[in-house]
Amino acid sequence: MSKEKALVEKIERKFGVKGKAERKRIWINIRKENMIDLCRYLKELGFEHLSAISVTDFIKRGKYELVYVVWSYHDNIAIIVKSEIEREKPVISSVTEIWKESAQIHERELHELFGVEFEGNADLSELFLENWKESPPFRKDFNWREYVGKKYYYKQDEKEKIYLEAGI
Amino acid sequence: MKEELKLKRLVKSIWVFNWFNSCGVTELLPMVGSRWDMERFGMILVDSPRHADCLIIGGYQTEKSMVRVKRIYEQMPEPRVVVALGSCTMSGGMYWDSYNTIKKLEDYMPVDLYIPGCPPRPEAVFQGVYEIMKENGGVKDE
Amino acid sequence: MSHENVKERELFFGPAHPGSGNFCVKLMVDGEKVLSARADPGYLHRGFEKLMEYRDTMQNAVLSDRICVFEPLAWNLVHAEAVDGLMGVDVPERASYIRVIMAELSRIQSHLIWYGGMSMGIGFDTGFKMAFGYRDYILDIFELITGGRVYPAGYICPGGVRKDMPDTAREKILDVLKRIDEIKMLEKFENPTLLPRLKNVGVLELKDTIRLGATGFVMRASGMRTDVRKDDSYEVYDQLDFDIPIQNDGDAYSRFLVGIREIEESIKIIRQALDELPKGRLKPIKPKLSTKIPEGEIYIRNEVARGEAAMHMVSDGTGSPYRCKIRGPSFLHMIPVLEYLLKGVQIADVPAIYWSLNPCPADMDR
Numbered sequence A: 001m002s003k004e005k006a007l008v009e010k011i012e013r014k015f016g017v018k019g020k021a022e023r024k025r026i027w028i029n030i031r032k033e034n035m036i037d038l039c040r041y042l043k044e045l046g047f048e049h050l051s052a053i054s055v056t057d058f059i060k061r062g063k064y065e066l067v068y069v070v071w072s073y074h075d076n077i078a079i080i081v082k083s084e085i086e087r088e089k090p091v092i093s094s095v096t097e098i099w100k101e102s103a104q105i106h107e108r109e110l111h112e113l114f115g116v117e118f119e120g121n122a123d124l125s126e127l128f129l130e131n132w133k134e135s136p137p138f139r140k141d142f143n144w145r146e147y148v149g150k151k152y153y154y155k156q157d158e159k160e161k162i163y164l165e166a167g168i
Numbered sequence B: 001m002k003e004e005l006k007l008k009r010l011v012k013s014i015w016v017f018n019w020f021n022s023c024g025v026t027e028l029l030p031m032v033g034s035r036w037d038m039e040r041f042g043m044i045l046v047d048s049p050r051h052a053d054c055l056i057i058g059g060y061q062t063e064k065s066m067v068r069v070k071r072i073y074e075q076m077p078e079p080r081v082v083v084a085l086g087s088c089t090m091s092g093g094m095y096w097d098s099y100n101t102i103k104k105l106e107d108y109m110p111v112d113l114y115i116p117g118c119p120p121r122p123e124a125v126f127q128g129v130y131e132i133m134k135e136n137g138g139v140k141d142e
Numbered sequence C: 001m002s003h004e005n006v007k008e009r010e011l012f013f014g015p016a017h018p019g020s021g022n023f024c025v026k027l028m029v030d031g032e033k034v035l036s037a038r039a040d041p042g043y044l045h046r047g048f049e050k051l052m053e054y055r056d057t058m059q060n061a062v063l064s065d066r067i068c069v070f071e072p073l074a075w076n077l078v079h080a081e082a083v084d085g086l087m088g089v090d091v092p093e094r095a096s097y098i099r100v101i102m103a104e105l106s107r108i109q110s111h112l113i114w115y116g117g118m119s120m121g122i123g124f125d126t127g128f129k130m131a132f133g134y135r136d137y138i139l140d141i142f143e144l145i146t147g148g149r150v151y152p153a154g155y156i157c158p159g160g161v162r163k164d165m166p167d168t169a170r171e172k173i174l175d176v177l178k179r180i181d182e183i184k185m186l187e188k189f190e191n192p193t194l195l196p197r198l199k200n201v202g203v204l205e206l207k208d209t210i211r212l213g214a215t216g217f218v219m220r221a222s223g224m225r226t227d228v229r230k231d232d233s234y235e236v237y238d239q240l241d242f243d244i245p246i247q248n249d250g251d252a253y254s255r256f257l258v259g260i261r262e263i264e265e266s267i268k269i270i271r272q273a274l275d276e277l278p279k280g281r282l283k284p285i286k287p288k289l290s291t292k293i294p295e296g297e298i299y300i301r302n303e304v305a306r307g308e309a310a311m312h313m314v315s316d317g318t319g320s321p322y323r324c325k326i327r328g329p330s331f332l333h334m335i336p337v338l339e340y341l342l343k344g345v346q347i348a349d350v351p352a353i354y355w356s357l358n359p360c361p362a363d364m365d366r
Helices: A002-015 A032-045 A096-114 A144-153 A158-167 B022-032 B063-075 B122-135 C048-054 C057-067 C072-087 C093-122 C125-146 C169-188 C206-212 C217-221 C252-275 C329-341 C347-356 C361-365
Strands: A019-022 A025-029 A049-058 A063-072 A077-086 A091-093 A117-119 B054-057 B081-085 B113-115 C009-013 C024-030 C033-040 C296-304 C307-315 C323-327
Touching (some): A002 A019, A002 A077, A049 A096, A049 C307, A049 C323, A077 A091, A096 A117, B022 B054, B022 C093, B022 C125, C009 C347, C024 C347, C033 C347, C048 C323, C057 C072, C072 C093, C072 C296, C072 C307, C093 C125, C093 C252, C093 C347, C125 C169, C206 C217, C217 C252, C252 C347, C307 C329, C329 C347, C329 C361
Parallel strands (some): A091 A117, B054 B081
Antiparallel strands (some): A049 A063, A063 A077, C009 C024, C024 C033, C307 C323
């Protein structure tokens, strides 16, 4: 655990943030404005492999939380960086200039499923869905069971309704 | 004389089109292999829809892939058979509340045979093909 | 518009092509040479991550089989580890050894599907029949232990395994492993069928692997010594003794050889685990619908047959996860890596490169 603790203290001192160290995992919360500097610093320290980028939708607080997970093959530690943005107009700068193609494809998927705008990403065209006109599907206010009921199950055939109502 | 020679029903060997997608592929590919050999029943895999007699839909379909399946179905010459495998084609199955999968295959094309299972075993698919051939008069009753 | 001026044509290596799986690649070609490629996924997209939010833990254990249709037990293990970590549960040691045995059998079975599909794409029919023939022996073991040939219905669930292994399973596993040793024969097919189609085709150099997001066997075939079972160890892998196979050329043939060596290492692991299996009997786990997962979040990394699989689970104190992000290895292999490797090759090499990356369209689209 000493390697993880030393790394956390180095980052806390340099950026003024609070971090948590566990076995092979470090969790850091940082503000959106300082995130690109932290990412550049982590890349220089040897965290070259971007494992995943994810978005958690906290609808009660009105925020999206972005999660970046990076791994270092040299130290065998994963650092998880979290940062919050507004839910109604989600905009953040892209990390494609740091982690290149692997960041670009993750951001393209999140743009389609959550509606996040990544400034600086060259290609945010549609990936999984074709001609999708409704709201981004993974947001918490898009209720799938209502959507599926209206589109498929509540049709002219009354018998179909039991499939939907039995499940709720 | 010419009317009697026109093929109206599938009587003997049934050629299957190679659209093996989603979960059914894990049980349909062993059917082509040597343990559950499908060639002894006269079935082979073909690569062009114009050569095929039968379209096996092996599992759930999404909106995007349904467009392609309809195009393949329209290109197959008569007489043709559609076999639907699994519970996802009957009523949505495990993904009944997913926004992107279709719930009933019958809404898109006429289905001749449903085979239940998740996924159905190779023996079940062979029994299904046997029922088709028997109904069309290709099997001698014992 | 006269036809002499049109040099580029668009070709679909598409979802209904005899040499591909359920995934479409749009190629711009000029004669026989590919100028650029663009991946078109989404034919199997179900929205898995949000489906898991509508179901509770035991239902999710059954649903997690279907994240990748070719290796259900490996993804069962990822989900079970995530929930165990959040609930702070210590799995009994005998259950941990059984989990390792099932995960390694699933890895061998998945590699055999890979070789079958690759042979079908190249046009090598004997390899297809051999691979699927040997795979059926392993499916018989799965049916004996879990009850299902392909989908085990959540056999590896949070808390251990659903029920204990029967007593006849040990003999059967050892018998099947002796037969699968013969798969080394595939490597000897060096002459005209496999070697010219795979050698020096689709070369990925080490300096490009991390930037494009490659993990697992693709990096090992380019010369990097890495394996999540050794670097970020989970279950009882740190008590077992096995090697990591490395090749240095980075072409399709190196990836094929890494796969064969991995099958041999998996056979070694299963034999050790069967010898060291602790005695005793496990109680069967009954599905309880009232389990609540405490608040928190966790990030689990595992090594599945295709590379690095990861899951980020956030829980808010109820019985269902609040958000469950799934990272599939094929998402990175089939979009950035494939588009990079297909630049400037001949059309006839496209199926060989496509299959040498071990594609699973289901865990790419989720």
